Amino acid sequence: MILLAIETSCDETAISVVKRVRGKQIRFESLSHKVLSQIDLHAQYGGVFPALAKREHTKAITQLIAEALEEADLLVERTNTYHIPNAERKKLDTLLEREPEMLAAMKVLFEGIQKPAIDAIAVTQGPGLEPALWVGINAALALHMLWDIPVYPINHMEGHIIAGLINVTDNVYEISDFDLPAVALLISGGHTELVHVPKLRSYKVIGKTRDDAVGEAFDKAARMLDLPYPGGPEISRLAEHARKEGIIVDEDLRLPRPMLHSGDLHFSFSGLKTAVLTRVKKRGTLDDRTKMMIALEFENAVTDVLVAKVKQALYETRASSLIVGGGVSANTHIRSALKRLAETEGFTLFIPNRNLSTDNGLMIASAGLLHLAEEEKPKVKIVANGSWSVGEC
Numbered sequence: 001m002i003l004l005a006i007e008t009s010c011d012e013t014a015i016s017v018v019k020r021v022r023g024k025q026i027r028f029e030s031l032s033h034k035v036l037s038q039i040d041l042h043a044q045y046g047g048v049f050p051a052l053a054k055r056e057h058t059k060a061i062t063q064l065i066a067e068a069l070e071e072a073d074l075l076v077e078r079t080n081t082y083h084i085p086n087a088e089r090k091k092l093d094t095l096l097e098r099e100p101e102m103l104a105a106m107k108v109l110f111e112g113i114q115k116p117a118i119d120a121i122a123v124t125q126g127p128g129l130e131p132a133l134w135v136g137i138n139a140a141l142a143l144h145m146l147w148d149i150p151v152y153p154i155n156h157m158e159g160h161i162i163a164g165l166i167n168v169t170d171n172v173y174e175i176s177d178f179d180l181p182a183v184a185l186l187i188s189g190g191h192t193e194l195v196h197v198p199k200l201r202s203y204k205v206i207g208k209t210r211d212d213a214v215g216e217a218f219d220k221a222a223r224m225l226d227l228p229y230p231g232g233p234e235i236s237r238l239a240e241h242a243r244k245e246g247i248i249v250d251e252d253l254r255l256p257r258p259m260l261h262s263g264d265l266h267f268s269f270s271g272l273k274t275a276v277l278t279r280v281k282k283r284g285t286l287d288d289r290t291k292m293m294i295a296l297e298f299e300n301a302v303t304d305v306l307v308a309k310v311k312q313a314l315y316e317t318r319a320s321s322l323i324v325g326g327g328v329s330a331n332t333h334i335r336s337a338l339k340r341l342a343e344t345e346g347f348t349l350f351i352p353n354r355n356l357s358t359d360n361g362l363m364i365a366s367a368g369l370l371h372l373a374e375e376e377k378p379k380v381k382i383v384a385n386g387s388w389s390v391g392e393c
Ligand code: KG4
Pocket: 010, 187, 188, 189, 190, 191, 214, 215, 216, 218, 219, 230, 231, 232, 233, 236, 326, 327, 328, 329, 330, 331, 332, 357, 358, 359
């Protein structure tokens, strides 16, 4: 059983090819794992532009699929001349009429290589930037149309949850067993959510942000400190540096802990971002030490809020496991704070390896294998859903 996974919800074109290993447990080998980041391009503008993201995905995706197939040893070039039959060519023209560059590349691919030994395709349907999501969906549907491979639409946030459960040893990936019920903390550039997981593949959002997502707040605060996009890793680097130097944050640079005592499981990070702006403006000039203090205080404020809300969510749901996912879960300080909490509170913590924290194809592949294991029916019509909640997948 070989699965190809496609992820294009934001600014990474990611393709993975995995091979399921026999057994009851979901275990697989990664045959190819490609992540093409557009970060350098978006960094010039300080954030992700949907139209630009779509254009880049469109340019890159077919070549990336071919490279992934080759790396997985599944690419066999045709020795004879082959032309796509007229009826199929017309269908392909219609499917990809809005992505002419991808259409041209796909034709070359279909005419140049034989149908690869892929049994299924998993593709991100949402949430994310719709123009970007469409590229991955249309690529998947084109492969389905020409090669008759079934397609399974995947919720990106479910992918982040499953990535949190993955255990890796020597290129063998396994979805760990975990005690139920569980709580998932999803922290990414577009989402901040607490999700109740009463059983595998069952999700209920019990807390979320009222405004900015935590990753977005990191990115915006970083911009105010003249740090490049994406800001999360930059703030984290400065904060770590400040901790090592033993820097104490000046009183006038202290930041609020928004919603810490709200009594519910919701978040709000836009006030924190505004508070950073006020501090920056008041100081007038930003020297390195001031930047370090703000970065440290910002990271501490976010961590305090996340830890408190997680603790409350675990208490309210009587959960025995915490699954963390999303790009911000790569943050060292947040990771250690959650590890400490797990030790004092006695729950099991599942947190992804750093390379599986940010967007990638393996998270979509592993969720896809889970859907297949449940004998879910594939889809022939898939519509990008930019705001698809994990609670409805
Ligand atoms: O999950 P992800 O790759 O994409 C979305 O689905 O949004 O998350 C990207 C977010 C960005 O906001 C980025 O700044 C943040 O994750 N991020 C971090 C770190 N690494 C990535 N935030 C804090 N600390 C990090 N080390």
